[in-house]
Every structure is written in structure tokens, then in C-alpha cells.
Amino acid sequence: MGNKIETLSTVKLSHSDDLYKIVDVLNRTLKDQNLMFGLALDEDDQETAVFTIYRT
Template identity: 60%
Template structure:
């Protein structure tokens, strides 16, 4: 059984084509600190993205 990830923060932002690069850099840099970052399209508004910070 995998341990669950705790959501620390969620922010909705304007959609950006290159925001995934920031998320990738954060994941590569802070994985040793038990942090993970996610980016997804907002299901209610296709012009927005949801950025989430998790503790693993």
C-alpha cells in the first residue's frame, strides 16, 4: 500500500504554455524535501490551470 500524499496548497492560475517548466524544475529540485508539485487544467474553466503542492 502506497502512502498518501497530503495537499499543502492549491492555486488557480491563468493558463500558460510554459508553466509546466516551472513545475518540472520544482519537482527536480525539491524531491529530496518530500515535496511534489502538480499542474492540471481546471475542469470548470479551460482558460485556467490548477497548481498543487503535495507533501509525499
């Protein structure tokens, strides 16, 4: 049976070109804590980013 990924929190914010850097450093730093971070553009508004925190 595979690992289940649990969504802990999601927030929408204004898109910035450097947001991926924050997600990258969080993923590298906190992977040992079973946390994973995601970033996507909002499907309805390409100026809005969706930041999500997961527990793996």
C-alpha cells in the same frame, strides 16, 4: 501500507504554455524534501490552470 500524499496548497491562475517548466524544475529540485508539484487545467475553465503542492 503505501505512502500517503497530503495536499499542502492549491491555487488557480491563468494558463500559460510555460507553466509546466516551473512544475518540472520544482519537482526535480525539491523531490528530496518530500514535495511534489502538480499542474492541471481547471475542469470548468480551460483557460485556468490549477497548481497544487503535495507532501509525499
